[in-house]
Amino acid sequence: xxxxxxxxxxxxxxxxxxxxxxxxxxxxxxxxxxxxxxxxxxxxxxxxxxxxxxxxxxxxxxxxxxxxxxxxxxxxxxxxxxxxxxxxxxxxxxxxxxxxxxxxxxxxxxxxxxxxxxxxxxxxxxxxxxxxxxxxxxxxxxxxxxxxxxxxxxxxxxxxxxxxxxxxxxxxxxxxxxxxxxxxxxxxxxxxxxxxxxxxxxxxxxxxxxxxxxxxxxxxxxxxxxxxxxxxxxxxxxxx
Amino acid sequence: xxxxxxxxxxxxxxxxxxxxxxxxxxxxxxxxxxxxxxxxxxxxxxxxxxxxxxxxxxxxxxxxxxxxxxxxxxxxxxxxxxxxxxxxxxxxxxxxxxxxxxxxxxxxxxxxxxxxxxxxxxxxxxxxxxx
Numbered sequence: 397x398x399x400x401x402x403x404x405x406x407x408x409x410x411x412x413x414x415x416x417x418x419x420x421x422x423x424x425x426x427x428x429x430x431x432x433x434x435x436x437x438x439x440x441x442x443x444x445x446x447x448x449x450x451x452x453x454x455x456x457x458x459x460x461x462x463x464x465x466x467x468x469x470x471x472x473x474x475x476x477x478x479x480x481x482x483x484x485x486x487x488x489x490x491x492x493x494x495x496x497x498x499x500x501x502x503x504x505x506x507x508x509x510x511x512x513x514x515x516x517x518x519x520x521x522x523x524x525x526x527x528x529x530x531x532x533x534x535x536x537x538x539x540x541x542x543x544x545x546x547x548x549x550x551x552x553x554x555x556x557x558x559x560x561x562x563x564x565x566x567x568x569x570x571x572x573x574x575x576x577x578x579x580x581x582x583x584x585x586x587x588x589x590x591x592x593x594x595x596x597x598x599x600x601x602x603x604x605x606x607x608x609x610x611x612x613x614x615x616x617x618x619x620x621x622x623x624x625x626x627x628x629x630x631x632x633x634x635x636x
Numbered sequence: 637x638x639x640x641x642x643x644x645x646x647x648x649x650x651x652x653x654x655x656x657x658x659x660x661x662x663x664x665x666x667x668x669x670x671x672x673x674x675x676x677x678x679x680x681x682x683x684x685x686x687x688x689x690x691x692x693x694x695x696x697x698x699x700x701x702x703x704x705x706x707x708x709x710x711x712x713x714x715x716x717x718x719x720x721x722x723x724x725x726x727x728x729x730x731x732x733x734x735x736x737x738x739x740x741x742x743x744x745x746x747x748x749x750x751x752x753x754x755x756x757x758x759x760x761x762x763x764x765x766x767x
Contacts, residue, residue, distance in 0.1 A: 406668060410661055413664070414657070423652070430718050438723060455730065474738055485749065599711055
């Protein structure tokens with residue numbers, strides 16, 4: 397009975413969704429010509445990004461510069477998620493000794509392969525967030541790649557442990573420097589998070605003023621937070 | 637070559653439209669079905685992430701432009717602004733993915749706590765409202 401009701405509900409929702417979206421032609425150019433008279437949001441971003449920010453990746457320019465305050469909020473949400481997860485799964489000191497990391501015995505192939513792959517993956521992640529303003533990717537993606545490397549290490553080696561103290565330091569410093577860059581914009585007489593330094597040359601590594609700096613900071617913060625979340629979630633198996 | 641491609645594209649345009657929008661709407665509905673029907677809390681969270689994926693696909697699909705390139709002014713593409721896809725949905729989806737991840741992480745931690753307390757992750761067997 398419940399299933400029938402749910403399926404009727406889903407069919408109704410699906411019908412109205414399809415009816416709405418069938419009117420939006422797929423692949424149609426709704427932006428129009430990119431020039432000064434273009435008054436769509438996308439047209440503004442596409443025509444002004446190069447001159448104003450000298451950042452090749454328009455999405456990076458939107459995420460970090462035009463909507464920088466949004467990204468600060470996003471990083472805050474991620475921070476709250478990792479803190480919330482840590483406090484929900486909090487254990488007292490004496491309980492801490494009764495748990496061990498979820499750890500299946502890993503084969504020699506896995507152990508040898510991960511030892512080679514781990515630095516490569518971390519390097520790739522760092523590359524992705526340093527080049528966030530030039531190539532696809534950025535702080536969030538690069539941070540996630542770094543965390544993947546740490547996840548492989550955590551599930552393969554029983555003896556591999558993350559240094560919580562150092563991670564907390566990196567996370568706090570990264571968060572503080574994001575806010576500090578925002579306040580630097582205020583101090584230099586502009587608005588919060590205003591990109592107030594020299595913008596550099598398009599398509600070179602040092603371009604876009606403060607945008608790469610912010611993305612590197614975001615990348616470090618995301619990497620550390622995701623590694624922390626994975627570390628906490630893996631340590632749930634009670635010791636027999 | 638380009639003309640041929642355009643011809644094929646026009647012929648199958650309806651199918652592609654239906655494919656992209658249909659897939660994303662189907663993903664949203666499958667996720668909603670899992671959320672409404674499934675009893676296991678982990679499966680409900682999986683349903684939420686499937687819904688997330690559908691919404692992201694829908695967003696990026698609306699922003700697509702036929703024959704468009706990624707909105708990145710790489711060397712050789714400095715003047716290609718006219719055929720770049722809409723960057724705004726992509727930036728929004730980037731935000732949405734992070735928020736979805738945060739929701740999933742917190743939901744899973746709550747499920748772990750509930751499982752430890754009630755020894756079950758079935759939502760209909762958790763009858764006590766207090767811890």
